[in-house]
Amino acid sequence: xxxxxxxxxxxxxxxxxxxxxFLGLLAKLGGPGEALGRLVTRAPLLDIVFALISWVPWLVCxxxxxxxxxxxxxxxxxxxxxxxxxxxxxMHPKAKRGPRIVRYLDHKVGWLNNRTALxxxxxxxPVFWVVRLAEIILYPLFVRLLGFPKYKHGDWVNLSRHRFxxxxxxxxxxxxxxxxxxxxxxxxxxxxxxxxxxxxxxQFQSKIKCENCKQDxxxxxxxxxxxxxxxxxxxxxxxxxxxxxxxxWAGHPSRAQDPPIGPLGIAAPVPIPLEPAKPKSIPEPExxxxxxxxxxxxxxxxxxxxxxxxxxxxxxxxxxxxDPSDESSxxxxxx
Numbered sequence: 001x002x003x004x005x006x007x008x009x010x011x012x013x014x015x016x017x018x019x020x021x022f023l024g025l026l027a028k029l030g031g032p033g034e035a036l037g038r039l040v041t042r043a044p045l046l047d048i049v050f051a052l053i054s055w056v057p058w059l060v061c062x063x064x065x066x067x068x069x070x071x072x073x074x075x076x077x078x079x080x081x082x083x084x085x086x087x088x089x090x091m092h093p094k095a096k097r098g099p100r101i102v103r104y105l106d107h108k109v110g111w112l113n114n115r116t117a118l119x120x121x122x123x124x125x126p127v128f129w130v131v132r133l134a135e136i137i138l139y140p141l142f143v144r145l146l147g148f149p150k151y152k153h154g155d156w157v158n159l160s161r162h163r164f165x166x167x168x169x170x171x172x173x174x175x176x177x178x179x180x181x182x183x184x185x186x187x188x189x190x191x192x193x194x195x196x197x198x199x200x201x202x203q204f205q206s207k208i209k210c211e212n213c214k215q216d217x218x219x220x221x222x223x224x225x226x227x228x229x230x231x232x233x234x235x236x237x238x239x240x241x242x243x244x245x246x247x248x249w250a251g252h253p254s255r256a257q258d259p260p261i262g263p264l265g266i267a268a269p270v271p272i273p274l275e276p277a278k279p280k281s282i283p284e285p286e287x288x289x290x291x292x293x294x295x296x297x298x299x300x301x302x303x304x305x306x307x308x309x310x311x312x313x314x315x316x317x318x319x320x321x322x323d324p325s326d327e328s329s330x331x332x333x334x335x
Contacts, residue, residue, distance in 0.1 A: 004065035008072025009079075012057040016080040019053060041162075042154035047132065050180065053077070055129060081173065089169035101171045118174060128181050131188045132157070139191050147247040148194050149254060156187035189216050197249040201237055203227045223250035 026037035039045050057077065061069035089096045105114045135153070142148040161167060161175045196217060201224045204210050214220040223241070225233045241250060248254050 001068050005068045005072040008061040008065050008069040009076040012061060012073040012076035013080055015057065016053055016077060017083070019049075020080065020084055023049070041159040043157035044136075044153060046154075046157060046159065046180075047136070054125065085169045085173055088172065092168040095166045095168040098166055101175075121177075124181070128184050132184050135184070135187055135191060142191075142195070146198065147245070148191075148198075149248040149252060151187070151190070153187070156190070157183040193217055193219065193249040193251075194247070197223065197241070198247065201225060201241075202229070202234060218251045219249050 023037075023040065026033040026040070029036075040049050054077075057073040058070050061073040063069075065072065102114070108114075109117075139148070143150055157180065159176055159179050161179045162172060164175075167175060193216075197219045201219065203220055203224045203226050204213070205227045210220050223237065225237055246252075246254055
């Protein structure tokens with residue numbers, strides 16, 4: 001049994017190291033190597049590479065050496081990971097001394113907690129592979145049987161973080177792992193959006209669940225029938241979604257030109273663009289007649305004008321200046 005365990009370690013370790021070295025040398029092989037490198041970082045070739053460095057050795061060693069062979073394959077892969085991290089950081093000493101994700105997280109949560117939690121995430125690796133196999137094997141059946149939209153797997157499942165400057169060793173390895181997992185998860189969610197809207201476009205009774213799910217399933221808020229609706233509403237929605245032959249979920253990019261769909265399956269009102277109204281010609285104001293001309297407002301009266309006027313006299317008023325000597329001579333003549 002020990003021999004089988006050691007053989008599994010040796011075979012798996014040698015194969016994994018050879019594959020990793022080969023992938024690392026692609027960029028140094030000129031144009032053909034770079035072209036191949038771009039291909040192996042996108043599905044479907046990426047799926048083959050990930051399978052060869054993960055579950056294929058488990059399967060082979062498990063068949064050849066039994067359960068002890070499976071354990072030996074896993075041990076060998078862990079050792080290869082540590083050797084690769086050490087070698088890659090040794091090749092990039094400047095980046096290793098610079099700012100790093102692992103350095104901050106080790107300081108923030110502790111070295112042991114950070115490293116242990118990272119290896120706990122590896123437990124989800126087989127789960128993501130099950131999801132990925134469902135994307136590869138099952139979803140094409142929906143495309144053929146139901147007319148669901150097709151997708152380019154490489155647009156979702158790919159690796160690109162190895163091009164980020166300064167990302168080396170430990171950080172690079174785990175970022176590539178997250179890069180792959182995020183693509184697999186997002187692609188599966190996109191496929192499930194088609195499935196959910198096709199078979200059961202009804203909101204959940206729980207408002208909290210609707211709020212939590214609308215980020216991954218926007219149709220919950222924008223298209224699905226409310227929980228207090230009726231089957232007639234569901235029927236109207238399905239006619240609205242699928243009568244034209246487009247079998248994708250309501251928010252799929254292929255529906256960008258469709259009118260928005262209301263929550264009851266009827267077309268939401270779309271504002272119709274109106275032409276700008278032409279300015280009406282305003283007639284010039286007519287010149288008012290003299291009789292119709294508005295009177296100017298009277299100016300406020302002064303205190304002198306408010307006094308009563310002196311009564312008029314019959315004698316003519318002499319416009320010449322009055323001299324006192326003339327008055328005295330006039331009195332003398334009267335006598």
